[in-house]
Amino acid sequence: MQLGVIGLGRMGRIVVDRVLEDGHEVVAFDLDSEAVAEAAEAGATPADSIEDLVDRLPDEKRIWLMVPAGDAVDATLDDLDPLLDADDVVVDGGNSHFERSVERAEALDAAYLDCGTSGGPAGAELGFSLMVGGPEWAYEAMVPVFDAVATGPQGHDHMGASGSGHYVKMVHNGVEYALMQAYGEGFELLSEGRYDLDMESIARTWNNGAVIRSWLLELCEEAFREEGNDLGDVDDHIAGGSTGTWTVQEALEQEVSVPLIYEALGERFDSRVEDGKFSRRLANRLRYGFGRHEVKRR
Structure with a gap:
């Protein structure tokens, strides 16, 4: 062809x-x-x-x-x-x-x-x-x-x-927001919790046989390996948001509850006015992992 x-x-x-x-x-x-x-x-x-x-x-x-x-x-x-x-x-x-x-x-x-x-x-x-x-x-x-x-x-x-391909991709991106948020929150708790833990090791271990293994988790491992256990100077500003917004708008029109996607979108927007959240910093770095988007740094 x-x-x-x-x-x-x-x-x-x-x-x-x-x-x-x-x-x-x-x-x-x-x-x-x-x-x-x-x-x-x-x-x-x-x-x-x-x-x-x-x-x-x-x-x-x-x-x-x-x-x-x-x-x-x-x-x-x-x-x-x-x-x-x-x-x-x-x-x-x-x-x-x-x-x-x-x-x-x-x-x-x-x-x-x-x-x-x-x-x-x-x-x-x-x-x-x-x-x-x-x-x-x-x-x-x-x-x-x-x-x-x-x-x-x-x-x-x-x-x-017509439209269904981009519709499915829109919802895919909404799911992606929620998954990134879930990984970010989990690693934030591990980072701030009661043990001195190696985040790269945890990501690697989880990704070998655990229920929550995924490519995004591989990218978490990559982020900790390349940026350090505390993510170094990676900022907590998360860019993007259009497809997640479209997903939430469509959910409202169809009267379908998508609380996880909605909250993940809200966290993304809040990252532009508030500082310091580890989960947002990991989400920022994950966007580089899968899309080679620029990493905002402090």
Whole structure:
């Protein structure tokens, strides 16, 4: 398959590399010409504009967007729309709000797949988890590429109608907030409790057979190993929050109780006005672990 990739940041470049490694062809474009040149060195065909990228693809065009959610997606789709028809497929792999994804699917002549993407830059070697919404025929057409970008055939699935992929990813992120909060609170109690404990050792021991083992717990172990038992100068400011906010708003609309996600979101917001909480400092460092987000330091 020949795939066009628009957006060559950290995540977009992983898409390019994994698709190339699986034996497919890639045409790559980004507003940053240096990023395009680097993708070309890796084996992609460079394009100098969106129109050039579309011209280099076969009649049935398959295009993956990995641009920031919001205005950048709309601007890219505005440029693509007049160049595509109903036989073409566009995958939006960013963290767009599911309602905007529904609107985009209705407005675009091509088939639009909203693709929730989990795994982050740190998961590049293993592949991503992909949650895909949109027309089933378009999903089936993209399966060879999804197999390459995900951890394999078990790492992606068709969630349902347009918007469902980003909807599932939104809830995934809400769960992620709550899990980070739970680990943070547990390690805070251990840190402030009655024993002099080695946090890295605890995380490692828990992650070998314990009920609460997980990749996030592996990242806790990494954080204590690299930052020290007290997390050194890691600040307690936790960035992000949009997808958690969307999750809580949707829960309110559907009258579903999500107290753990709600409290985790509140802790995240409080971290920007209060100082000193160990649990928040660990959550700050965990965001680097899975997404290579900047670590705020004191």
